[in-house]
Amino acid sequence: MSKIRIGIIGTGGIAEMHLRSYQAIKGVEVVAGCDIVPGKAKAFFKKYKCPDAKGFDSKEAMFKAVELDAVSICTYNTTHAECTVAALEQGLHVLLEKPMCITMDEARAITDAEKRTGKFVTVGFQPRYDPNMQLIKDIVSSGELGKIYYVQTGGGRWRGMPGGTFVDKKQAGVGVLADIGCYALDMVLYALDYPKPLTVSAMTADYLGKSKKVNPDFYKKFTVDDFSAAFIRFEGGLTVDFRTSWAMHMDTTGATIFLGSEKGLKICPTEGAWGGAWDGSCGPITLFHDSFGIPTFTPIPLHESQGWVQNFETKCRAFINAVKTNGPAPIPTSQIVYNQAVIDGIIRSSAKGSEVKCDL
Numbered sequence: 620m621s622k623i624r625i626g627i628i629g630t631g632g633i634a635e636m637h638l639r640s641y642q643a644i645k646g647v648e649v650v651a652g653c654d655i656v657p658g659k660a661k662a663f664f665k666k667y668k669c670p671d672a673k674g675f676d677s678k679e680a681m682f683k684a685v686e687l688d689a690v691s692i693c694t695y696n697t698t699h700a701e702c703t704v705a706a707l708e709q710g711l712h713v714l715l716e717k718p719m720c721i722t723m724d725e726a727r728a729i730t731d732a733e734k735r736t737g738k739f740v741t742v743g744f745q746p747r748y749d750p751n752m753q754l755i756k757d758i759v760s761s762g763e764l765g766k767i768y769y770v771q772t773g774g775g776r777w778r779g780m781p782g783g784t785f786v787d788k789k790q791a792g793v794g795v796l797a798d799i800g801c802y803a804l805d806m807v808l809y810a811l812d813y814p815k816p817l818t819v820s821a822m823t824a825d826y827l828g829k830s831k832k833v834n835p836d837f838y839k840k841f842t843v844d845d846f847s848a849a850f851i852r853f854e855g856g857l858t859v860d861f862r863t864s865w866a867m868h869m870d871t872t873g874a875t876i877f878l879g880s881e882k883g884l885k886i887c888p889t890e891g892a893w894g895g896a897w898d899g900s901c902g903p904i905t906l907f908h909d910s911f912g913i914p915t916f917t918p919i920p921l922h923e924s925q926g927w928v929q930n931f932e933t934k935c936r937a938f939i940n941a942v943k944t945n946g947p948a949p950i951p952t953s954q955i956v957y958n959q960a961v962i963d964g965i966i967r968s969s970a971k972g973s974e975v976k977c978d979l
Contacts (some may be wrong), residue, residue, distance in 0.1 A: 623942055626687045628678050628702050628962035629650035629694035630663035631784070636928075637691040638667055640935035647939055651685040653678050679704060682709050687915050689942045691767040691935075692716060695790040696797055700725035703740055708734040712946075713740040718801045718962060720954045721792035723978040726959045730952050732910065736951055740759075741948035742955045744805045748933040755886060755904065758919070759810035763906075764879025768856055772807045773848075774888060775864035775872035780828060780845065782837040794828070794843030800863035804958050807859060807875065813954045815855040819964030820974040821849035826940055827866040834866070849965045861961075883907040905942060 625641055627634050627962045630652050641647045653675040654660040661674030664698045675681040682705075689712040700720040704711050707729075719742050720726050734742055746752050759767070776799075784790040785798060808814070827833040828845035848862040862872045875886040903918040925933075937949040960977045968975045 622646050622648045623939055624686060624688045625649045626681055626685065626690045627660075628690055628692045628706065629698075630654040630660045630674075630694075631693060634663065634691070634693040635667065636931050637693060637714070637935065640670070640932040641691075641939075643932055644936055644939055651675065651681050651683040651687065666692050666751060678705055680704075686853065687711055688936070689713065695784040696721055697790055697792045700728050702820075703729050704732040705740045707736045707740070710736065710738060712738050712745060714935065715740050716743045717805075717954040718797040718951065719959050721797070721962070721966075723956075723960060723963045726952070726956050726963075730956060733952060739941065739946040739948040740952050741941065741950045742952065743934060744802065744809075744950055744955075745927070745930040745934040746802055746806065747809065747950060748930045748937070751807075751904070751924060753882075754846075754919070754922060755806065756810045758884060758904070758906070759877060763882055764877055765881030766856075767811065767877050767879045769858050769860070769917075770807050770811075770876065771873060772803045772861045772875040773862040773872045774803045775846075775862065775863075775867055775869065777870050778833070778866050780834050780837070780865045782840075786828065786837050786841045786843055788842040791843050793962065793966055794823075794825075794847075795845055795863050795865040796823070796847045796965060798865070800847055800861070801958060802964060803863060803875070804861065804961055805955075807877075808958060809954070810877075811857070813957050814855055814857055814979065816851055816853050816957060816961050816964065816977040818852045818974050818976055819849050819961060819968045821847065821965040821968040821971040823847045823965070844969075847965060847969070849961070849968070851961055851964070882907070890939055 623646060627637055639651055641649050649672055651673045652660040652663060658963050664672040664674050673685060690706045691714045694702050695717050696718060699715060703713050703715055729740060823844035824846040825844055828841040829838050831838045845865045851859040864872055871888050874888055877884040903921060906917045906919055941949055960979050964975055964977045
């Protein structure tokens with residue numbers, strides 16, 4: 620069988636992980652890449668010693684010159700939808716870095732293009748492949764907790780402010796919400812089999828991002844959120860209390876908890892607040908329940924994490940396997956569109972200062 624031919628759209632920082640992951644997979648070849656910064660793609664392949672890969676200054680030039688089977692999209696957030704639709708219309712399958720996009724109009728453009736072209740998009744939530752994420756999914760899906768009526772989740776860094784395109788609204792579209800907040804949302808929504816969100820009441824803040832004392836390198840350029848919180852109602856009587864932060868005057872936004880009619884589940888936060896894998900900094904997963912009429916708890920030992928790099932490679936490997944069979948997508952847009960509806964709702968609710976309906 621001939622090699623799967625991959626192109627990379629956007630050759631910034633995360634593109635290296637895609638390149639390295641594909642290089643570790645037998646039967647795959649990264650043959651081209653493009654970036655809107657002139658010469659950047661060529662420099663990328665030169666840096667990582669890929670002399671046979673061709674670099675271009677636009678996706679259009681790459682599509683015209685090189686035969687591809689699929690692409691990784693590693694551009695900044697506000698161009699995710701545009702690049703994805705263009706790739707699908709070229710007959711290519713897509714591995715799209717998270718977040719899926721910014722608005723629900725963009726999400727619909729992506730899903731419409733999938734239906735129109737018969738190609739698929741898988742969204743890059745590599746924590747899905749961590750064995751402890753699977754453990755949480757198994758516990759919640761087992762029914763052991765009874766009816767789950769309330770979830771608290773998020774993830775916060777005491778200090779962990781990024782820079783570059785992450786903090787420029789024109790490129791990022793939104794800040795911490797799209798960077799690490801979407802991971803926390805995916806963890807709970809995946810575990811719950813993606814219930815439909817109904818309404819969102821949210822607030823966002825940018826006090827520390829715009830503080831010269833806290834963020835001396837990028838405070839002048841900071842135009843996104845550094846903190847986000849929301850109260851989200853879902854079908855079936857479920858409520859999710861969500862909060863996420865890049866920087867705050869606190870050590871944590873708290874554990875993730877699932878409250879059920881029979882039992883509760885507590886997942887302690889990691890220090891890095893979503894680096895893509897369980898990093899060993901969190902405590903055990905704990906099941907709270909009654910035993911012989913007495914409230915008690917049972918620690919559930921964590922699996923050994925395979926690490927962020929391995930999770931990333933597993934993500935790319937799952938994509939390649941799906942490309943070989945023409946789908947289905949390992950992490951389909953039919954799930955992530957619910958994640959996107961929540962993000963869209965948080966943005967709109969925060970701007971409006973009141974509750975909004977999810978746009979699904």
